[in-house]
């Protein structure tokens with residue numbers, strides 16, 4: 511089998527949401543696809559009505575194929591301070607025409623305010639490794655982990671775009687979605703992430719600095735977070751830029767012309783256009799950068815600002831990750 515699903519950007523490409531059908535009869539919910547976490551959870555009828563407002567949700571009792579996963583609970587906290595928790599049902603989940611008949615569906619009984627106010631999604635699908643799934647006392651498998659048996663190849667690809675719909679494909683690599691050749695890096699999944707070593711960086715037309723940068727590829731994070739020294743070197747080339755405590759990161763005059771950012775993957779030079787690095791308006795005539803320091807995060811993240819400039823192959827079989835110009 512193989513499948514494909516449309517990925518729709520929220521405002522400012524903050525996240526990319528995809529339609530996922532759960533249960534029988536199916537309820538279709540826009541879920542945030544997140545390669546930085548490993549829980550599939552949904553807004554549910556078990557939430558207080560106040561926390562469901564503005565959202566569609568899953569009602570297990572209305573699904574003839576739903577079965578309580580007795581004794582199992584889940585409780586997830588994300589790096590941005592948001593979180594959710596609840597209980598678990600086994601039910602049918604279809605994405606892009608591929609159906610997993612016994613998927614652990616984590617039903618929310620409580621969600622943090624960030625999720626209540628983010629009405630562009632009604633939950634998440636985690637595409638990282640099972641080791642960081644939060645279900646307890648037993649881990650549950652990700653949807654992709656369960657779907658792999660049906661796929662010709664244990665891969666999914668991300669073809670995210672700036673300001674317009676892209677897509678995720680499952681089980682195949684569509685050569686019409688990229689140019690040139692795909693360059694792969696080995697994945698170290700010990701921390702549960704799509705983690706690998708980038709080979710260096712360059713700012714605009716400047717010299718490429720060869721250095722190993724430990725990064726994760728995370729579709730659930732909006733921006734790019736790199737070591738402070740690299741970020742400082744980038745904004746040194748942006749006149750009027752400053753690292754603003756009040757804004758929470760680097761800002762610059764919206765009229766600035768931003769240099770591109772090149773990230774090395776082996777010998778491949780992945781280029782993020784300067785226009786992608788003017789993320790969104792801040793206050794007044796200042797704008798907020800799509801590249802920020804990883805200080806306080808503990809790791810570097812290639813989030814959507816980077817990923818939407820590339821075609822990305824996530825191969826869970828090896829595991830390895832591949833990049834080509836999108």
Ligand SMILES: N#Cc1c(N)n[nH]c1N1CCCC1
Nearest residue numbers: 544546588589590592730731
């Ligand atoms: N913070 C954070 C984060 C991350 N690193 N990957 N996915 C995240 N979220 C998914 C929904 C909210 C935050």
